[in-house]
Amino acid sequence: MAVSGIIMLLYLVAHMIGNxxxxxxxxxxxxxxxxxxxxxxxxxxxxxxxxxxxILLVVTVVAxxxxxxxxxxxxxxxxPQRYVTKKPAAQSYASRTMRWGGVIVLAFIVYxxxxxxxxxxxxxxxxTTPYDRLVAGFSNPLVVAFYTIALVLLxxxxxxxxxxxxxxxxxxxxxxEKTVNHFALAFSVLLIxxxxxxxxxxxxxxxx
Amino acid sequence: MTATREGATFATGTAGxxxxxxxxxxxxxxxxxxxxxxQHKGKMVTYRVTDISPDMSFLEMLDVLNEQLILAxxxxxxxxxxxxxxxxxxxxxxxxxxxxxxxxxxxxxxHMRKFxxxxxxxxxxxxxxxxxxxxxxxxxxxxxDRIVQAGGYISAPTGTAPExxxxxxxxxxxxxxxxxxxxxxxxxxxxxxxxxxxxLFTAAKVTHLGLLPQGQPERNDxxxxxxxxxxxxxxxxxxxxxxxxxxxxxxxxxxxxSRLNHDLLGALRAGARPKS
Ligand code: HEM
Ligand code: SF4
Ligand code: FES
Numbered sequence: 001m002a003v004s005g006i007i008m009l010l011y012l013v014a015h016m017i018g019n020x021x022x023x024x025x026x027x028x029x030x031x032x033x034x035x036x037x038x039x040x041x042x043x044x045x046x047x048x049x050x051x052x053x054x055i056l057l058v059v060t061v062v063a064x065x066x067x068x069x070x071x072x073x074x075x076x077x078x079x080p081q082r083y084v085t086k087k088p089a090a091q092s093y094a095s096r097t098m099r100w101g102g103v104i105v106l107a108f109i110v111y112x113x114x115x116x117x118x119x120x121x122x123x124x125x126x127x128t129t130p131y132d133r134l135v136a137g138f139s140n141p142l143v144v145a146f147y148t149i150a151l152v153l154l155x156x157x158x159x160x161x162x163x164x165x166x167x168x169x170x171x172x173x174x175x176x177e178k179t180v181n182h183f184a185l186a187f188s189v190l191l192i193x194x195x196x197x198x199x200x201x202x203x204x205x206x207x208x
Numbered sequence: 209m210t211a212t213r214e215g216a217t218f219a220t221g222t223a224g225x226x227x228x229x230x231x232x233x234x235x236x237x238x239x240x241x242x243x244x245x246x247q248h249k250g251k252m253v254t255y256r257v258t259d260i261s262p263d264m265s266f267l268e269m270l271d272v273l274n275e276q277l278i279l280a281x282x283x284x285x286x287x288x289x290x291x292x293x294x295x296x297x298x299x300x301x302x303x304x305x306x307x308x309x310x311x312x313x314x315x316x317x318x319h320m321r322k323f324x325x326x327x328x329x330x331x332x333x334x335x336x337x338x339x340x341x342x343x344x345x346x347x348x349x350x351x352x353d354r355i356v357q358a359g360g361y362i363s364a365p366t367g368t369a370p371e372x373x374x375x376x377x378x379x380x381x382x383x384x385x386x387x388x389x390x391x392x393x394x395x396x397x398x399x400x401x402x403x404x405x406x407x408l409f410t411a412a413k414v415t416h417l418g419l420l421p422q423g424q425p426e427r428n429d430x431x432x433x434x435x436x437x438x439x440x441x442x443x444x445x446x447x448x449x450x451x452x453x454x455x456x457x458x459x460x461x462x463x464x465x466s467r468l469n470h471d472l473l474g475a476l477r478a479g480a481r482p483k484s
Contacts, residue, residue: 085304
């Protein structure tokens, strides 16, 4: 759970920074997209790096999802009879939404790939340039709304996930606890802010 | 009844002999989980108790309810208790959805002054499949004993107390070990945890022994076996939500869980495997 989460997290940082190239205009963005597909050429065939990344990500998503489902089932078995009255004392909203939030994020990832990578769920359709698909997709306020909801959920997932992973890996202690939690919050806000700025800029016509 | 009364309260008189305090006595509506036995289905039953002094402990309030039930020819409510001074860990109850009630202490040390006249109070047993209900509010917590049996001990010969300075322990470590050792095995952590995980309990034991020199020889085996046992008992997995530590009457910290995980990863890397 922690290891797969951290791998995805590192990927998200790179992905967010890459997205910001949309501000540099159509050419830069499309050539960045082209560059990803040609890293290492001609030493290795086209798309080698991208394919490795894709395999790694699919494996981590599956591993993370599988671990999440088994934790979820274990928890249900551990308390078949619920409390009539239960009052939470310490849990954050983020920690409470890990499971359903995670499932929504997964659904989002599928839609996101259909939209911007494959283009089949995009108004411009497949066979267009990445920049065109980006602008076309985010011109629709409903698409932006869905991206926003999913990304805010992802942000909360990471807010609890970073703290939880620090505990799981045995790297936390009383002194670090506050720092880790503040870091998790700041990191999540920055990351999600970085992601959201692109769709909103398209919607507001700053990118077109 | 006087056993749990604190000095200060005693000095100012008790509700019984001071007419001025009598009007503070409370009438409460209790909704109590009644369940005939492990195989029976239980349900919440509503009772009314009167003349509850704010100086009573929560358990004394239940004693009043039981006297009332016995006089009426009803079956008294079964609940666990022993020391009534916050050290045995047997008195766990879910009170208005909080383990041991609204104060971070044991149920026996919770006083009725935390409630108001006319309040309605829901009382339920700890709920976890690893803690089956015996009757009413009493649950079988032996799963925690079996976790301790799996590794929560040292096998060094003890004998008479050795010279205290013969093995030096850093103050920081002895303090942290002592904090962890205050765990009384009440099970509130399991009860409060949305996953019904016993991680805080196990982590308290692993921390307590793992920080002291006497705990070193079995350190790796201890953590892998105790963790394997808690899984076998059917407790849930830990997702670091923090409800356990907030409910713990001894304030065992989340740090112990990190320490357990640290020991566990180290032990697995060193090749320790649980006994099957
Ligand atoms: C595929 C959809 C996903 C689902 C269903 C899911 C579900 C979960 C669940 C149930 C947990 C453990 C619960 C907890 O700690 O309270 C968790 C932890 C975590 N998740 Fe996800 N998640 C998903 C996607 C992601 C993504 C995309 C990332 C990050 C980039 C991520 C990062 C993390 C991290 C860092 C943890 C903490 C790991 C630990 O404590 O060991 N998750 N996830
Ligand atoms: S860790 Fe705290 S809540 Fe859990 S059993 Fe020990 S004393 Fe009770
Ligand atoms: S009765 Fe012993 S701790 Fe409450």
